[in-house]
Amino acid sequence: MAAELVSAVDVGMTVEQIKASQMGMKALGAGIAVGLTGIGTGVAEMGIGSAAVGAVAENKDMFGLALLFTVIPETIVIFGLVVGLLLLFL
Amino acid sequence: MLKPKQMSRLLIAASRDQMAPIITELYRHNLFHIEEYVDAGAEGYEGFKIGSPLPGASEKSSDLIKIRAITNAIAVQADEVDAKKICPGLELRAKIERELPSLEQEVEDLTVRRSKLDTRVKEYEQKILELIPFTNVPVDMDLYHGYKRFTTFAGNISREVTISAPHEMYFSKGKEKNFIVVIAPTDKRSEVERTLLEAGFQSVAIPVESGSPHGRIDYYSGLITTLNGEIAEINKTLDAVRLKHREFLVACEEFLRAEVEQTEAPLRFATTKQTFVAEGWVPSDRVDAISDALVKVTGGKIFVTALPIDFEHDNVPVEYNNPSFAKPTQVLIDVFSRPRYSEIDPTLMVSIVFPIFFGLILGDVGYGLILLAMAFGLRKFLKGDEGRQLLDVLRNASISSIIFGLLYSEFLGFAIPGLKPVMFSRHLMAEAAEGEAVASHGPMIPELMVMSIWIGILHITLGRILGMINHARQDHGDHRTKAVMANFGWLAVMWGILIAIWSIAAIPLMPNLTGLPSVVSLVNIGGVIGAVLVIVGVLCIARDSMLEVVELPSIISHVLSYARIVAVGLSSVAIAMVVNFIAIGMIIEPQLENFTIFSILIILAGLVIFLLGHALNVALGILGGGLHSIRLHYVEFFTKFYKGGGVKYIPFGMKRRFTED
Numbered sequence: 001m002a003a004e005l006v007s008a009v010d011v012g013m014t015v016e017q018i019k020a021s022q023m024g025m026k027a028l029g030a031g032i033a034v035g036l037t038g039i040g041t042g043v044a045e046m047g048i049g050s051a052a053v054g055a056v057a058e059n060k061d062m063f064g065l066a067l068l069f070t071v072i073p074e075t076i077v078i079f080g081l082v083v084g085l086l087l088l089f090l
Numbered sequence: 091m092l093k094p095k096q097m098s099r100l101l102i103a104a105s106r107d108q109m110a111p112i113i114t115e116l117y118r119h120n121l122f123h124i125e126e127y128v129d130a131g132a133e134g135y136e137g138f139k140i141g142s143p144l145p146g147a148s149e150k151s152s153d154l155i156k157i158r159a160i161t162n163a164i165a166v167q168a169d170e171v172d173a174k175k176i177c178p179g180l181e182l183r184a185k186i187e188r189e190l191p192s193l194e195q196e197v198e199d200l201t202v203r204r205s206k207l208d209t210r211v212k213e214y215e216q217k218i219l220e221l222i223p224f225t226n227v228p229v230d231m232d233l234y235h236g237y238k239r240f241t242t243f244a245g246n247i248s249r250e251v252t253i254s255a256p257h258e259m260y261f262s263k264g265k266e267k268n269f270i271v272v273i274a275p276t277d278k279r280s281e282v283e284r285t286l287l288e289a290g291f292q293s294v295a296i297p298v299e300s301g302s303p304h305g306r307i308d309y310y311s312g313l314i315t316t317l318n319g320e321i322a323e324i325n326k327t328l329d330a331v332r333l334k335h336r337e338f339l340v341a342c343e344e345f346l347r348a349e350v351e352q353t354e355a356p357l358r359f360a361t362t363k364q365t366f367v368a369e370g371w372v373p374s375d376r377v378d379a380i381s382d383a384l385v386k387v388t389g390g391k392i393f394v395t396a397l398p399i400d401f402e403h404d405n406v407p408v409e410y411n412n413p414s415f416a417k418p419t420q421v422l423i424d425v426f427s428r429p430r431y432s433e434i435d436p437t438l439m440v441s442i443v444f445p446i447f448f449g450l451i452l453g454d455v456g457y458g459l460i461l462l463a464m465a466f467g468l469r470k471f472l473k474g475d476e477g478r479q480l481l482d483v484l485r486n487a488s489i490s491s492i493i494f495g496l497l498y499s500e501f502l503g504f505a506i507p508g509l510k511p512v513m514f515s516r517h518l519m520a521e522a523a524e525g526e527a528v529a530s531h532g533p534m535i536p537e538l539m540v541m542s543i544w545i546g547i548l549h550i551t552l553g554r555i556l557g558m559i560n561h562a563r564q565d566h567g568d569h570r571t572k573a574v575m576a577n578f579g580w581l582a583v584m585w586g587i588l589i590a591i592w593s594i595a596a597i598p599l600m601p602n603l604t605g606l607p608s609v610v611s612l613v614n615i616g617g618v619i620g621a622v623l624v625i626v627g628v629l630c631i632a633r634d635s636m637l638e639v640v641e642l643p644s645i646i647s648h649v650l651s652y653a654r655i656v657a658v659g660l661s662s663v664a665i666a667m668v669v670n671f672i673a674i675g676m677i678i679e680p681q682l683e684n685f686t687i688f689s690i691l692i693i694l695a696g697l698v699i700f701l702l703g704h705a706l707n708v709a710l711g712i713l714g715g716g717l718h719s720i721r722l723h724y725v726e727f728f729t730k731f732y733k734g735g736g737v738k739y740i741p742f743g744m745k746r747r748f749t750e751d
Contacts, residue, residue, distance in 0.1 A: 063425060064425035064426045064427065064724070065426075067425075067717075067721075067724075068426075068721070068724050068725060071717065071721045071725070072725065074654075074718075074721070075647055075650075075651050078650070078651060078653060078654045078657055079647075079650065081653070081654075081657040081661075082539070082650060082653045082657065085535050085539065085656075085657065085660070086536075086539070088535070089533070089535035089536060
């Protein structure tokens with residue numbers, strides 16, 4: 001806090017402004033966490049999804065397994081969401 | 091419950107002349123799962139051969155193929171016909187002999203004519219495609235042909251060219267490619283060709299036609315219209331045939347299928363010259379009934395006995411044995427894999443937990459009501475068994491969604507007035523009521539998160555305990571102890587990590603162990619207990635399989651994965667609230683304040699946005715609520731104990747819908 005106050009003096013910002021900008025940084029961080037993990041999940045599901053659709057087209061019994069494989073990378077974006085929510089609300 | 095139906099292995103032996111009545115009787119009971127006889131010299135089956143079909147099999151099969159050809163041609167499906175008309179078999183057989191040949195001829199004639207017309211339409215369409223480039227050249231089609239001393243080039247080219255030899259040229263610029271026609275003396279042919287090729291020339295076949303290209307295209311389009319008219323006429327006739335005969339056709343198909351299955355049953359039996367032996371599976375409680383019926387129908391000239399089950403080698407077919415409210419969920423288990431005979435059947439647990447997860451994710455009274463209406467409304471369109479079961483699953487899930495909607499106090503993203511959330515609130519944009527400093531029902535994200543983690547911990551613990559039971563039941567000897575201990579090890583590591591975390595940090599809604607007497611600096615007794623549990627657990631896992639130790643991080647990822655219950659749920663709440671804000675807060679309310687004639691239009695647009703937004707959210711809600719809940723079962727829960735891969739119990743027989751015996 002002391003360091004923040006010093007910097008506040010330096011750039012001429014009030015404590016309220018600093019708090020607000022910290023909130024903004026948190027929001028940015030949450031957005032980046034969700035966005036990047038979303039991209040990661042997308043990239044991972046791209047290959048699995050196309051292979052899964054191919055497998056299901058050949059053999060419909062594969063559907064359950066194919067679905068399962070396709071959703072495995074979703075865990076990544078869930079982690080991102082968890083991090084984002086923790087950042088915003090904790 | 092929790093176990094498949096108990097099965098008995100039945101052996102039937104009789105002389106060959108009893109085969110037909112026995113097969114009919116077995117078919118009628120629809121209980122006997124035939125274990126197919128494979129001619130591989132099994133012990134006790136020396137000298138046996140695979141049987142041959144009963145007389146009349148080939149005629150019946152060919153009739154069945156005819157019927158199927160017709161139903162395919164006119165697209166009749168048994169599911170779309172209401173099961174109302176029950177025909178007796180004899181009457182149907184006479185009708186088949188009388189009507190089938192003429193009906194087959196009629197449908198075949200029509201379909202052959204239709205496919206011929208289709209081919210001609212395709213031909214003409216191709217001709218039009220070939221003519222289209224030439225429409226840009228103001229020359230009749232017959233001027234392209236019939237020269238002795240000139241050669242015609244036509245094709246696509248990348249740029250305009252200048253040709254040194256004497257020539258006539260038409261160039262038309264297109265969007266993607268340019269079209270060029272060049273007529274040059276034949277003795278300069280190679281020179282012209284070289285120049286053109288340098289500019290990326292690709293030759294196009296010149297259609298043999300006469301008259302202007304536009305005229306020819308109009309001519310062919312006219313022909314296509316006439317042909318399409320004829321095709322539509324034929325389709326109309328086929329539709330009429332379909333409406334008139336579809337009850338007859340589906341009844342025939344069912345009748346003949348039953349006949350063919352019966353006449354071909356001996357192919358699955360072991361036979362000698364005089365006798366035959368059939369082995370199969372029957373639910374244990376029905377053994378007496380079926381044995382008595384067989385003895386009765388053969389006048390006692392039969393030997394029926396129940397054989398002992400050999401769990402090592404026998405592939406016992408599996409039939410679910412669940413209370414009626416859990417039956418629809420079987421379809422979700424079958425999508426994954428049917429349980430094995432000696433395994434715990436998780437259907438009952440899934441049927442209870444799946445709707446709860448769904449409700450936790452999509453807890454909204456409004457959406458719940460919409461889904462409930464869908465579950466009943468779609469019943470008219472889905473007539474197959476699986477479709478019905480899925481709709482029943484949706485019905486249970488939507489009821490749970492309504493209940494959780496009341497607990498969360500949500501209706502289409504709005505807070506229900508006067509109803510405070512009983513469970514942790516998910517109202518993201520809750521405003522403080524009058525006289526309140528802070529909104530009393532703002533979002534309680536940390537609590538919701540911890541709740542979902544608790545659900546994960548308990549669900550996974552249950553899965554591991556079931557894993558211990560399964561291994562204790564299925565395995566033998568040394569491996570059994572090791573496998574059970576490995577499952578215990580996974581539990582110990584998970585709880586060890588939890589206790590260690592609790593001893594370091596205080597988390598809401600979780601035990602606070604930070605106050606325990608400390609041992610070394612930050613580590614207190616809780617931390618030590620946790621560490622010991624983790625080490626014991628890892629040792630137990632490593633004793634069963636060293637490779638499994640690599641999977642240890644999955645404990646954390648699987649538990650955290652349950653956070654999706656909150657995350658996906660919150661995203662649906664957020665979408666609903668945003669839709670409400672855009673439609674009502676931004677569009678409709680300002681208009682109501684300054685009402686003019688134009689406001690009506692804008693308010694209507696606001697309503698459209700409201701409806702579209704919520705329709706989208708309902709679709710996402712089904713996907714999110716359904717897929718994520720079932721995924722938590724398949725990936726996080728089932729991997730702890732469930733293997734599946736059981737053989738489906740398919741009794742020899744049929745549920746008749748259109749015919750009777």
